[in-house]
Amino acid sequence: MIAELETPPAVEEIAPTAGRLSKLRGRLSRSQNAFGRSLLGLLGAGTLDDDSWEEVEDTLLMADLGAAAAAEITEKLRGAVAAHGVTDAASARALLRRVLIEAVDPTMDRAVRALPHDGRPSVLLIVGVNGTGKTTTTGKLARVLVADGRHVVLGAADTFRAAAADQLQTWGERAGAAVVRADAGTDPASVAFDAVKRGIADGADAVLIDTAGRLHTKTGLMDELGKVKRVVEKQAEVDEVLLVLDATTGQNGLVQATVFADVVDISGIVLTKLDGTAKGGIVVAVQRTLGVPVKLVGLGEGPDDLAPFEPAAFVDALLGD
Structure with a gap:
């Protein structure tokens, strides 16, 4: 059974998104x-x-x-x-x-496509292996969009981990975003469908769908993500497929990236835990491997430590003062 949770009235104040990367440059000290x-x-x-x-x-x-x-x-x-x-x-x-x-490469388009069009919300699929910070990133991205004045609906389509829906619900409550979830084991595509349906009904600007991150076999992953995308597109096109990668995994992360890229058309990359690695060059490597831009980076555990990626600010942070 799909449950639609009403947005609670009390939400947290969210830090502005502009200039976040510059403010967080000290986190790149390693x-x-x-x-x-x-x-x-x-x-x-x-x-x-x-x-x-x-x-x-x-x-x-x-x-x-x-x-x-x-x-x-x-x-x-x-x-x-x-x-x-x-x-x-x-x-x-x-x-x-x-x-x-x-x-x-400052010429790459790093804008996150999260504006409504054709009378429908923008739809973003968040994909990646469990453990990379995928659900957390979905919640933090909701805060980024809410801070920029957007109305957001979250879809908890990672139904294989009971904790994922609870986690996303907490993020939604803190940000002031409605959450659509279901019982553990429910077909992820049905949750994604209902989230988009809710987004359309509410006149939302964006629907963020947290997908399951199992990587047992490429075939299973392809079937699952492919089905989610097909079902969603019965109502609205998917505007973004954001791949969440853990920067600390380095070259192993690139292997994961190519598997996901074979399954769905990745439109952008979110690099988490960039503050915990001495290997900042992973930004260049993953962009070259996939041919798509790093759009967001995670630079800490705080709720507002997800920053829009800015090439010049990133290089300045790498070089230090």
Whole structure:
């Protein structure tokens, strides 16, 4: 049986979303130490020989950029240093900043499509392996959208984990978003269908659907997510499929990403636990692997620690003060 929970009147105050990444830059200190400062130290040391450039490339590899990106960035840095030289720490920083921002690719469209259209709400599927922070991310994204003035409905379609619906309900109550849920074991597609139906009836701006994150077999995952998407699209098109990845898993996360990308058309990536890794280069690696942008990043345990991703602010945080 599907239960529709009315939004309680008392909701929490939500922090503004603008400039969150800049405010949270201190959370990237692990990446700053292992990545930004190491590179700045190497580039600012004066004349670089072949061994030094190998060390630059190794540092990039250890930050999880991936072999191709690490080699490409090293060559760009090497060419720029050969052409213009690096005279001091400030010029080293300016060069590294420019090349890294280019690698992160500021031309990608990172807007989260969460506005109503054609008289219907925008529909966002949140996918990913259980344990990556998928349900938490769905709740935090609801807060981001509510803070920006949007009316949100949440669909608890991860019906295989009883705790997932309870967790999402709590997030919904705190943010002021209606939640549609069902008993454990209910067909996820039926919950997703009812969530979209509720969103349309309420005149909501966006419906966020938390999907099950089991990865037993690609076939099972494909059948399940495919069915959810098909059933939802009987009422409204799916505007976003956001893949939640745990940044601390590094290259293992990329393997998960490719499995999901084979199953559904991923439109954007949410990187959680970016504050807990020294491997900030995963942003570049996952974008190159999937060809879609990182749209949001998780930088802590707080309810408002989900930030819209901004390439320049991210690189500045990596390089430190």
